[in-house]
Amino acid sequence: MITADEPTRIDIALGERSYPIYIGAHLLARSTELLGDQVSRDLLIVTNTTVEPLYALSLKEACERSGRRVEVLALPDGEQYKTLATTQTIFDALVAGRFNRDAALVALGGGVVGDIVGFAAACYQRGIDFIQVPTTLLAQVDSSVGGKTGVNHPGGKNLIGAFHQPRAVIADTVTLATLPQREYRAGLAEVVKYGFIYDLSFLEWLEANAAHLCARDANSLVHAIHRSCEIKAEVVAQDERELGLRAILNFGHTFGHAIETAAGYGEWLHGEAVAAGMAAAIDMSRRLGNITQGDAERSLRLMKKLELPTAPPRIGAQRALELMGMDKKVLKGQLRLVLLQRLGAALITADYPREILNQTLAERFG
Amino acid sequence: MITADEPTRIDIALGERSYPIYIGAHLLARSTELLGDQVSRDLLIVTNTTVEPLYALSLKEACERSGRRVEVLALPDGEQYKTLATTQTIFDALVAGRFNRDAALVALGGGVVGDIVGFAAACYQRGIDFIQVPTTLLAQVDSSVGGKTGVNHPGGKNLIGAFHQPRAVIADTVTLATLPQREYRAGLAEVVKYGFIYDLSFLEWLEANAAHLCARDANSLVHAIHRSCEIKAEVVAQDERELGLRAILNFGHTFGHAIETAAGYGEWLHGEAVAAGMAAAIDMSRRLGNITQGDAERSLRLMKKLELPTAPPRIGAQRALELMGMDKKVLKGQLRLVLLQRLGAALITADYPREILNQTLAERFG
Numbered sequence: 001m002i003t004a005d006e007p008t009r010i011d012i013a014l015g016e017r018s019y020p021i022y023i024g025a026h027l028l029a030r031s032t033e034l035l036g037d038q039v040s041r042d043l044l045i046v047t048n049t050t051v052e053p054l055y056a057l058s059l060k061e062a063c064e065r066s067g068r069r070v071e072v073l074a075l076p077d078g079e080q081y082k083t084l085a086t087t088q089t090i091f092d093a094l095v096a097g098r099f100n101r102d103a104a105l106v107a108l109g110g111g112v113v114g115d116i117v118g119f120a121a122a123c124y125q126r127g128i129d130f131i132q133v134p135t136t137l138l139a140q141v142d143s144s145v146g147g148k149t150g151v152n153h154p155g156g157k158n159l160i161g162a163f164h165q166p167r168a169v170i171a172d173t174v175t176l177a178t179l180p181q182r183e184y185r186a187g188l189a190e191v192v193k194y195g196f197i198y199d200l201s202f203l204e205w206l207e208a209n210a211a212h213l214c215a216r217d218a219n220s221l222v223h224a225i226h227r228s229c230e231i232k233a234e235v236v237a238q239d240e241r242e243l244g245l246r247a248i249l250n251f252g253h254t255f256g257h258a259i260e261t262a263a264g265y266g267e268w269l270h271g272e273a274v275a276a277g278m279a280a281a282i283d284m285s286r287r288l289g290n291i292t293q294g295d296a297e298r299s300l301r302l303m304k305k306l307e308l309p310t311a312p313p314r315i316g317a318q319r320a321l322e323l324m325g326m327d328k329k330v331l332k333g334q335l336r337l338v339l340l341q342r343l344g345a346a347l348i349t350a351d352y353p354r355e356i357l358n359q360t361l362a363e364r365f366g
Numbered sequence: 367m368i369t370a371d372e373p374t375r376i377d378i379a380l381g382e383r384s385y386p387i388y389i390g391a392h393l394l395a396r397s398t399e400l401l402g403d404q405v406s407r408d409l410l411i412v413t414n415t416t417v418e419p420l421y422a423l424s425l426k427e428a429c430e431r432s433g434r435r436v437e438v439l440a441l442p443d444g445e446q447y448k449t450l451a452t453t454q455t456i457f458d459a460l461v462a463g464r465f466n467r468d469a470a471l472v473a474l475g476g477g478v479v480g481d482i483v484g485f486a487a488a489c490y491q492r493g494i495d496f497i498q499v500p501t502t503l504l505a506q507v508d509s510s511v512g513g514k515t516g517v518n519h520p521g522g523k524n525l526i527g528a529f530h531q532p533r534a535v536i537a538d539t540v541t542l543a544t545l546p547q548r549e550y551r552a553g554l555a556e557v558v559k560y561g562f563i564y565d566l567s568f569l570e571w572l573e574a575n576a577a578h579l580c581a582r583d584a585n586s587l588v589h590a591i592h593r594s595c596e597i598k599a600e601v602v603a604q605d606e607r608e609l610g611l612r613a614i615l616n617f618g619h620t621f622g623h624a625i626e627t628a629a630g631y632g633e634w635l636h637g638e639a640v641a642a643g644m645a646a647a648i649d650m651s652r653r654l655g656n657i658t659q660g661d662a663e664r665s666l667r668l669m670k671k672l673e674l675p676t677a678p679p680r681i682g683a684q685r686a687l688e689l690m691g692m693d694k695k696v697l698k699g700q701l702r703l704v705l706l707q708r709l710g711a712a713l714i715t716a717d718y719p720r721e722i723l724n725q726t727l728a729e730r731f732g
Contacts, residue, residue, distance in 0.1 A: 084457075088450055095521030123489075126516060126527045127607075150492060155461030161492045162528065241493075325464075337509075 137187025184270025503553025
């Protein structure tokens with residue numbers, strides 16, 4: 001059992017794009033030591049106005065101790081600002097500060113900050129380094145790892161983006177103490193996802209430790225983050241650019257994107273939409289006979305123990321289908337879905353009776 | 367000797383990102399045959415309002431003959447529209463047309479269209495295919511080949527972009543017939559660049575055939591385009607992401623970017639600025655003793671035979687230096703320059719007496 005007192009390291013194996021993930025308490029102050037000499041001496045920390053007063057100064061001072069030049073830019077907080085226009089403000093700050101090709105961006109914040117900053121790093125001067133310093137549970141277990149970056153378009157989430165791997169991820173679990181309860185729970189949705197799609201024993205561990213996790217017990221939290229990142233690292237190392245396997249990480253996301261888009265960005269948190277989306281995907285997996293009624297009930301029971309929403313808004317089956325149709329996971333006109341093969345294993349398929357999808361949508365969204 | 371009657375093919379060797387360049391007359395009508403089955407059946411042709419009435423319909427009809435769905439989007443014409451905002455209009459058209467991950471963009475036009483469209487392709491759904499159909503000399507010999515894409519920022523040219531290789535380049539020499547004289551000459555700047563930096567015998571061929579080229583003689587043109595693309599292909603295959611050698615292709619560009627930025631985008635054509643920039647780089651190479659006074663005069667003589675500008679605007683040495691300083695080619699605070707080692711060979715160096723750079727700037731820009 002890993003404890004909060006022992007910082008731990010996981011490596012994402014991607015050849016010359018490999019990088020470490022550090023997980024532990026009080027790591028912000030140790031950033032310079034963790035980054036070593038590999039990263040540029042010119043850093044622009046990009047955060048949001050919520051996180052800035054909490055952690056920007058201590059991270060800045062930690063990085064400056066190694067003689068680096070460090071500037072800070074705070075973006076407005078919220079998914080509704082995950083746009084090309086916000087990315088432009090990062091470019092403006094880089095140009096105004098005369099940051100060159102050898103500079104690095106540091107994303108300090110949640111998934112929104114990480115996605116925008118990673119995309120800005122991918123595009124500035126055709127690609128500069130960036131470091132992920134995730135401060136939300138969702139970002140620590142999911143969005144900071146794997147190199148998917150991007151911004152939203154009114155027509156769909158993450159429609160504009162790039163694959164651009166960070167040089168390092170520093171997940172300081174102490175930053176989770178200030179996370180609002182709703183955002184914390186939304187992060188647990190991605191944690192339980194790894195159990196559903198990849199690891200039945202992790203799912204069992206989550207069932208046994210749900211109460212501890214809800215109480216933010218430090219050791220349970222470190223274990224949950226560590227195992228989540230391990231699974232993500234294994235999947236990403238096998239399929240960096242999502243040509244196949246990696247799509248299993250989108251379990252619940254195709255249904256979830258429809259929820260987020262219908263509600264307007266920011267109304268449903270990403271993790272909440274994924275939770276309700278997973279409930280729909282579990283329901284469809286049961287209808288297909290991949291899992292039993294008992295498995296489905298057990299899955300929903302675990303999500304409820306983790307205080308996750310399982311019912312999507314009643315936007316109607318037809319509207320849900322339309323919004324899923326614009327999702328990136330549409331291949332050659334077929335709607336490809338990530339479903340459960342069994343508890344602890346996912347499959348990606350466009351080969352299912354259309355009627356089963358329609359029944360699922362009618363039941364959950366109708 | 368290659369002639370205009372024989373379409374020719376050059377391959378850019380980049381592993382799984384390899385692609386062919388087709389050069390010849392009347393190739394637009396043969397697009398479907400050239401693209402074969404490799405490229406998506408859903409195409410969005412992006413062009414500008416100048417090129418659209420000339421060539422968009424024939425390209426569209428050629429592609430539709432293979433049963434493809436083809437839509438056309440015309441952007442406003444000009445370097446001043448090479449912005450993130452214009453890129454957004456391409457994303458809007460892709461979303462409105464429900465183009466998915468398996469769609470492809472087709473860039474029909476000059477360097478500006480190619481750069482924007484390539485960048486849009488790099489970012490849409492984190493990367494879709496694109497085809498270059500260059501209709502200017504500059505785009506055919508330079509910007510359509512090699513995968514550099516991007517848009518301008520008020521702080522500098524191409525500051526926002528990506529490396530994203532096209533799936534194919536189709537250079538139809540017939541489209542050059544409608545090219546305004548000034549743009550045609552600007553393209554010759556990049557042609558003569560290849561002679562300066564890489565191939566003395568090509569330089570000699572250009573000296574012997576300058577009059578034919580100025581008269582747009584078909585066979586001379588095909589030879590010049592073919593040899594230019596061959597040289598670019600060799601350089602790019604050795605250094606796709608410009609970690610070293612590839613920077614020689616920027617000969618004249620660092621000085622030239624200062625000219626373009628000072629004059630405001632669109633006032634000096636890119637090729638014109640590169641020509642005046644090469645004249646400055648040649649002057650500096652002579653001051654360093656790399657080439658003789660005779661070599662320098664011979665070089666300027668050739669540029670004048672090709673009707674290229676060699677004198678930059680008198681923006682002042684200090685202003686020129688500042689504008690060169692924001693250029694991407696600044697490495698670790700040192701201003702790295704591409705200079706001639708001798709006629710027909712370039713070197714990349716940050717190791718020169720600062721005084722020589724100052725003298726050059728004072729002489730040319732002061």
